Amino acid sequence: EGFVNAHVDDPAMAALLGSTNAEIDYDLGGWVPLLSTQAEPLLSGSFTYYDDNDFPQAHTGPLATRFTEGQGTVTYTSFHNEVQTTFDMDVLLQDIVLSL
Numbered sequence: 001e002g003f004v005n006a007h008v009d010d011p012a013m014a015a016l017l018g019s020t021n022a023e024i025d026y027d028l029g030g031w032v033p034l035l036s037t038q039a040e041p042l043l044s045g046s047f048t049y050y051d052d053n054d055f056p057q058a059h060t061g062p063l064a065t066r067f068t069e070g071q072g073t074v075t076y077t078s079f080h081n082e083v084q085t086t087f088d089m090d091v092l093l094q095d096i097v098l099s100l
Contacts, residue, residue: 001026006045006063008092013042016095022088024063024079034078039065042075043092064092075099 006022008014022043033049042064048056064077075096079089 001028004045004047004063006043006088008042009044010040010042010066013092013095017088017091022092023086024089025086026079032078033059034062034065034076035059037062037065039067039074039076041065042096043077064096073099 002025004024004026006024008017008020008022014020024043024045033047039062041062044060044062046058046060047063048058051057063079064075066073066075068074077093077096079093085093
């Protein structure tokens with residue numbers, strides 16, 4: 001739970017934000033991180049998550065990714081659009097939705 005300073009890996013998203021940094025707010029401490037992926041990272045950052053034994057683990061990795069499958073595109077974000085959104089999150093989520 002809390003703020004993560006993300007690096008915007010996707011050039012188009014960085015141009016839209018006017019920055020390669022974005023502030024992401026997680027209002028829940030129990031989100032599941034994407035620890036590894038072959039997908040294109042859109043955003044990445046450093047965060048702490050709790051492993052299966054409930055021990056805190058520091059990790060740097062993707063916060064949002066995108067990949068193509070067949071004729072479609074799959075986008076995954078570890079954050080969502082609820083009451084805790086920051087300006088950066090609103091811009092990024094709008095871009096993700098409008099690109100579908």
